[in-house]
Amino acid sequence: MKRIAIDMDEVMADTIHKSLLVFNEKFNMHVTREDLTGAKLDHLFPHLEEEFNQIYNHPDFFRDLPVMENCRETILELSEHYEIVIATAAMEVPGSFQAKYEWLKEHFEFLDDQYFVFCGNKSVIQADFLIDDNIYQLNSFKNQGILYTAEHNINEEYNVRCNDWFEIKKYFMDSLAQL
Numbered sequence: 001m002k003r004i005a006i007d008m009d010e011v012m013a014d015t016i017h018k019s020l021l022v023f024n025e026k027f028n029m030h031v032t033r034e035d036l037t038g039a040k041l042d043h044l045f046p047h048l049e050e051e052f053n054q055i056y057n058h059p060d061f062f063r064d065l066p067v068m069e070n071c072r073e074t075i076l077e078l079s080e081h082y083e084i085v086i087a088t089a090a091m092e093v094p095g096s097f098q099a100k101y102e103w104l105k106e107h108f109e110f111l112d113d114q115y116f117v118f119c120g121n122k123s124v125i126q127a128d129f130l131i132d133d134n135i136y137q138l139n140s141f142k143n144q145g146i147l148y149t150a151e152h153n154i155n156e157e158y159n160v161r162c163n164d165w166f167e168i169k170k171y172f173m174d175s176l177a178q179l
Helices: 015-027 046-057 071-078 094-107 135-140 165-177
Strands: 003-006 083-088 116-118 129-132 144-148
Touching (some): 015 046, 046 094, 094 116, 129 135, 135 144, 144 165
Parallel strands (some): 003 083, 003 129, 083 116, 129 144
């Protein structure tokens, strides 16, 4: 059985939604998703790096993120044909581990938590595929990477890109049909 590694933030979980809510409330601003086209929130406001670290390292920040549309259903279906590994770069935000783990257990209870990998550089992941929104992670991955479209990577070029979970499902189900 082939193995698919899946990133959590901005692939499974809508981290931008909560980031904008917290940021706009904390700084009395009105930054929108459209404002993030081609950039991450912390790159637009580099002078607020310490505040961003505090926001993201809050023990509950990652606990109540919305699940991306059609993500749960697609992963459930893919898990019938593929081995699923969740690979999240939790080392970048050390305070996120518990909340991310609880979020995964709540929304993806059908996945084996022995296949939840909290890492930094995803080149250490042994999988046939990696779905990620981060070009850096995909470029260091040894096998087939799939760029999941997010606001910050909209201008990036990559050989395989999926814009949503419908496209992810089609990509992998079409691959099964060719076997």
